[in-house]
Amino acid sequence: xxxxxxxxxxxxxxxxxxxxxxxxxxxxxxxxxxxxxxxxxxxxxxxxxxxxxxxxxxxxxxxxxxxxxxxxxxxxxxxxxxxxxxxxxxxxxxxxxxxxxxxxxxxxxxxxxxxxxxxxxxxxxxxxxxxxxxxxxxxxxxxxxxxxxxxxxxxxxxxxxxxxxxxxxxxxxxxxxxxxx
Numbered sequence: 001x002x003x004x005x006x007x008x009x010x011x012x013x014x015x016x017x018x019x020x021x022x023x024x025x026x027x028x029x030x031x032x033x034x035x036x037x038x039x040x041x042x043x044x045x046x047x048x049x050x051x052x053x054x055x056x057x058x059x060x061x062x063x064x065x066x067x068x069x070x071x072x073x074x075x076x077x078x079x080x081x082x083x084x085x086x087x088x089x090x091x092x093x094x095x096x097x098x099x100x101x102x103x104x105x106x107x108x109x110x111x112x113x114x115x116x117x118x119x120x121x122x123x124x125x126x127x128x129x130x131x132x133x134x135x136x137x138x139x140x141x142x143x144x145x146x147x148x149x150x151x152x153x154x155x156x157x158x159x160x161x162x163x164x165x166x167x168x169x170x171x172x173x174x175x176x177x178x179x180x181x
Contacts, residue, residue: 031133034157038062038148039131043099043121046107051097051121054152060095061155062148063171066129068140070102070110070120078143079116081168086117092175094147099123101141145171 032039042052056062065082067075082089082096089096096118102110107120123129126141134142145167147156155178158170 032146032154032157034154036154038064038146038152038154039128041128041131043123043128044104045122046104046111046120048104051119056095057148057152058150061093061150061175063089063094063096063145063175064099064132064148065096065143065145065167065171066099066132066134066141067143068100070100070106071113075100075143076114077165078167079110080114081165082118083114083116085168085172088172089175092172092179094171094175095119097121099128101126101129143167147171147174 038053038057040052040054042050045051053062053064063082065078067078069075079098082098086096097120098116098118099121101123102120103124104122107122110116111120121128129141132144132146134144136142143160143163145156145158146154149155156171156174158167160166
């Protein structure tokens, strides 16, 4: 009986924390769906250079993946899977971009540590997370991958907080399947 009270107390104590709140959407943010236009954004990459998403519309298929934290176990596996499949993405006309709230310096360290051949963007106030309608899961920012076609429309979405590598597989399989058409 004592354990039930302890568990109940523990769960009640967690409720006020950020991850257990109803997700707050900022401005006009909403859950994006296939067919929606990609929200335009500008963020700084791991080298401190501005990255403007509009520049790439019509030039590259964009694979924009949102992940919770640099150097965490699952995020590292996901990033390394994107790295290991990078040539296949490029061969199929795609550009990979990772985004989270980490600093430019954190991204630079993560990028260099794992020899990531793609861009990491710093979204320190989660503004782009909110533009894409991504909600927090428990105490972390969400994990979601979008494939943006050459017209700037969302063509594919994969969401799964504990499925980092599956994001890579899903996006690459979708791109390959649709390049063959």
